[in-house]
Amino acid sequence: MKFRRVLASLVLALSLPAGIAAAASPAPPAGLTARDFAREPAIQGLSISPSGKNLVGIVSPDGDTRYIAIWETANPGKAPVILGAQKMRLMAVQFIKDDRLAVVAQQLFTVGTRATHLQKIYITDLKGEKWTPAIPDQKASSEQEEFANKTSNPSIVSILPNDPKHILVIDNRLDGQGDIYKVDIYRGTAERLYRGSDKYANYEPDWNGNLRARSYIDFDNGAIFIGQQFLNASTGQWEDHFRSYARDRNLTEVAGFSQDPNIVYVSKREKDKEGIYEYDLTQKKIVGPAFEHKLFEAGGVRQDKSGRLLGFTYLADEPRTYWTDEKLAAIAKGLGPALGVANVSVDWNDPAGGATAKVSYPDGAGAYVLDWSDDLKYVLVEKSGPNLSPEYYLLTDGAKLTLLGKSMPHIPGAALGDSRLVQYKARDGLVIPAFLHTPSKARFGAGPYPAIVLPHGGPTARDFLGWDVSGWTKYFTARGYVVIQPQFRGSAGWGDKLYRAGDRQWGLAMQDDNDDAAKYLASQGLAAPDRIAIFGYSYGGYAAMAASIRPNGLYQCAISGAGAPEIRRFQNRTYENRFLREFQRPTVGGVDLLDNAGKASIPIFVYHGDRDTTVEIEQSERFVAALKTAGRPHRYLAIKDMGHQFNLMTPAHVETQLVEIEKYLTTECGPGGL
Template identity: 25%
Template sequence: MGTPAAALQVPPQTIELTDALLAQNAASPVPARIPASVFAAPADFRDIKLSPSGLRLVARVTFEGRQFVRIRRLDGSEEPWTFQIPDKMDLNYYTWAGEDRLLVSVGQIVPWDGDEARSTRLVIADLTTHKLQVIGKGFAMGLRGDDLLWTDPEGKTALVAFQPTIYDYPAVFSVDLVANRAKTVVSSMTGIWNWYADTSGVVRYGYGWIDAHNWQMVYRKDGAGRFQVVARGTDKDDQAAKFARDKSFTIAAGADEGFVYDTAAEGGHLAVYRYNFATHQRGELVYAAPGTDVGQAWTTEDGKSLFRAVYTDSRDRVKWFDPGMAELQAALDKAISGKLGDREVWIGSRNRDNTIMVVQALGSNDPGRTYIWQAASGTLTRLSTRNPALKPADLAVSRYVHYPARDGMAIPAYLTLPVGRAAKGLPLVILPHGGPYGVRDHGDYDPDVQFLANRGYVVLQPQYRGSDSYGAMFERRGEAQWGRTMQDDIDDGMDWLAKRGIIDPARVCIVGISYGGYAALWGATRNPERYRCAVSFAGISDMPRSLKYQLNSFDDKQAREAWRQKVQGDPTFDLRTISPLFNIDRLKVPVMLLHGTDDQIVQPRQSRLYAEALKAAGKPYEYYEIPDEGHGYTTTQGAQLWYDKLDAFLAKYNPAP
């Protein structure tokens, strides 16, 4: 497993909970009780993206519980175009294709292999005709239909990879976005499930698993060449020998060079390296974030150098490699933080020539506001405020802490203390994040955290082993630990707070969404003596059923096997032993379940089956299905019901003073 757990270093951003700090928190006045409806209010615009010219923007909008996409001009000179995401579908992402089109990815649950699976498709949204067309019409496609490789700058053509039929490996199609006609540019190749194009739109390499144990990578220098196998391996290969298969993110046009993410050493952090695709050789280190993984990096338009990278330590941070952008970031930090106090300031979507940009400012106790910055005038114009009814002075600051797990590993966490209350003997809500892998909390504004803190609860968000950005060793220590040491990490956070005297260990409830919902149900089942209650929104109760559903979403056999190993580990391990559904006799405390009827990530039957079993066993429970809601809460109605039910349930079983 690498370095012993006890040798892990605690990052310098960690806050020490001194007596002075705790006293400072208690010195503030207790804020008024904020109505649940205020926390449930959605942002008016989300996921804002500027068009290439910067004259238009697109955003997600929620209205009367339904999800819409809205496109409008910044100057308001034309009527906005708004279209609804159909019921029973999720909006995954959208991207501009030139100035007059959007490519929109949607997903839905479909029957598959005697069960269910999630299917995705790519839709052309034409701003001139207001027509919506699905790419791939006429093909009997497989599950994945939104693998967008490249879009030309004018927005007339896109490269999309999909299976022509469910019996084929993916091929790459050049799609005429005006006529919605697709022609094959790279045919299916045995064992190749993933294709990649360079910055000019030439498909240059692919990789995949021939069977459950053998992989291969193919490459060509240009569009006229033939694909050649440049690397082969097995699942027994050293990880460093096969990093390029799934960690590359750019190939420069006309060159063999690109960039990959890789770890510097055993257990190390993810960094950016140069990579030669023709020789399958990693080159020089380009950028390593200080003490953490590089979360994501982007290159310049030609793909030859880095433009920006983001990473997370105690919070999200950005590194600009372009001097002009770094200077602008510093100026915005000074202008906004000077006015609003300590806030994260983010340059988001930009137009093609970087003269118009979306800028966001937020903090753990500030829902945030969005601005438009224009170089021509050098001004910031406020576009929206996420939740103007919430004032930072009434909200609690989340602090980044570490505590020791029982095996000596240092576990990061965010701790939020209720404003104006002495940090002694308080009730606790543990709020484990979803995922569990590839996900972590970031210390930003979280309405669930602030809602609970406003009610008088201490809130602990453990970044249990396996959480994202803490390096390869931390991630590996979470593999095959669902319901096992990952759950230990959560429990150990409670013990740490109890030892400090901050919380009353007899007044603890565990609450979560998705994997966090599973952790809540399993925590209360595994150790009912620790918890007074548990709340699960879109959580998992039946691990074997959940794993089967998840595996249906993977294309190739090895990807499925890798995920199975990550969740289950030893194939003889009985997942029923860590499934709340099959251990109801161990449950001694009341639970509350909520689930959206249109959830595509965790099947609604996960909660339905558990509720039926609880009823049959005579266990105290509450169960609420939310019509037309997806994974977690995404609508105002869903959020309102969530907060109302959570408020009442906690007041009944774990009341705050």
């Protein structure tokens, strides 16, 4: 379908009752269902306009269809303006100007045998009367170019907060890849500022929208590196500053531009944990730390539209902010008492060794500053945690808190049990962080319980202790399971030692860490040793497949979602790209599971989405075929129209996963079910 026709029927203004976001939900059933966890949140993705006049978010009164809702902050109880889509799924919305929104919309897209999900960014007014693509359409010269153009998504580089009419957009279409445009969001016109090239990429704007940094890839005596350039304002010339060699796996990247034109914030790893540092453009060197945390990795820099420093983010149990701005720090500090947040603490041993400290974090739910108006009259607040789906509040004049809506009001926190941050030692002594989710003692007793070891995807990723939108943790604790999420070696975001310890350990020491999580549960009296299963998705799916061929008897069954058993295919992909060949390929190695499928010693359930373009469904199909040839117990499910990432799953896809996993656990997992 041509985009002009999509736009013609994309969005309608709808008339829905006031209070849509906080509409009454049915009383929770005696046992929470998969549908309860899988349905669309009643409210999500809120942001506030720069002036503070309006709020916008995604709402869903029926749990299936998403709409955009726009409220007046001065009267949040008034019926919001509602915008809805006929042919596309609304994924995200945010203010780019006081009276303009950027909307991400998605739909299924198929050309010939190629099936994927199409996502585009549109600009609209607050009444939904005019919709334009972020970059004007262009005519494709071939079917290949048309497919590439339709499946590529332009990215907003900067909303230019100090420019009342324009934003900066990067063109990711085949013919104009890397071009950067200054887009007039009222006229729908675009002026190209920079032409993309095969050499330069990653243009970074400062807080005023001026493009002042870019990077390129080159070679130094055969070693590939990313070179960083900055624009010299005096000469108008781009100048080289520093290099990040792929083989070192320690990228120095621009984190933000300070108000001092000579100082740039950069993120890099000076020690085990990544930090934020001040880089002097005139001296061409780092002059000191801006933010370091001895236990956790720095995330980024928070600034206002004038470039004034507001705080730094870091990755603890959750992404957290260390506020340097006194007003925001005071607001954040006052939210806990106002919203009844209690804290717990744990003795924390740094996986890198040495540092030990008490770490405090919210018990069940915390309160966070999400967004604010330029004058701080209005502040958007979220209260959420592993046992509380997000609730949204509006703080007015630093004193009045108004509940805007609850995302999952039908799920009572008391039914979800408890969640906490723990650590255990792997068999070689390495300290492994983990998130432990236990069922309600009042309902299920003190244990031991049936257990699920849940390794994350990536594997260079990590989990957080927030609300689990997938339902993979709390759906099962609500049914009496204990669930543990090991942050096995190779996980990112916990420091360099833990990350590098996973090099070429797929199915080996990384798998030991998952097994040691199962043993930890048994040693704590939380899991019956003969009632443990392993379930994972993506790399976690690989880990579940790997567990099925290990003759250690720890698990009664394995469940693999979108797993990638053919490690050679992943290695080949990294080999095709010279940068990845030096940066990532050294990390990928271990057991190729397809060659060993015949050794499967426990039942395994394999499922995969048929529109997965990240891990091809054929990988699961080949693994299942090998199981079948060897006569090993298994079950297989292809889920229609499901992609790989969570945002490519509908509520029906999520519900199907939860239902089928539970069914397998109770009927086919080991003798008589788990």
